[in-house]
Amino acid sequence: MTLHIIPEQLAMLHQHAEEGFPHEVVGILAGSREDWSVTEVVPLTNERADSAHNRYKVSGLLLMRAEQELESRGLEVVGYYHSHPDHPSQYSDYDRDHALPNMSYVIVSVMSGRAATTQSWRLTDDRSRMDEEELHSL
């Protein structure tokens, strides 16, 4: 599987991650599930104020309202993104434990305040790991 994201939106995602540093930021990847493309990134508020440097959370109702607003505009949720401040863009066990299937999880590593590597991951059916998928931005 390849996740396609238009360059302007990838730049916005990186900007969000850098502005949020040293905290983790989170948002929705919206677009089309048919061709697995992202045409809009939607920043959300990280509710984990208690441990925002290494955790993120968005509660169900807030997420549902954001997703309903996107769906009302004909967009589908393709996945979610979050940042890893001063940490690689490899998923953590905690990420895997909390991941939903059939969604792309883009992780951007932000080193000393600058977006470094960006990778996209998909949870396997048996939840044992996340496989990297190609991230295409052209």
Next chain:
Amino acid sequence: MSVSVMIPTALRSYAEGNASITCSGSTVGEALASLTEQHPGLAKHLRTADGKLRSFVNVYLGEEDIRYMDGEATPVAEGATLTIVPSIAGGAR
């Protein structure tokens, strides 16, 4: 009791693509058991190995989070709607 359970986008492929499944049961727990009997592939994403609902799985009866009612023992009426609402969480370490 016949109860509708709304399935979020991420899990629909384990429910033959359906957004809503008709289940039976007199409590939330029974309705969810009916759901996973019909669609066993959903179980591992809804529950941990010890059978608890995963922390990111929220279940609403109408507009109410069952955590603030009687959890899975919450009674459901004929024709009620249960909605599975995932939250998202994660983090570096």
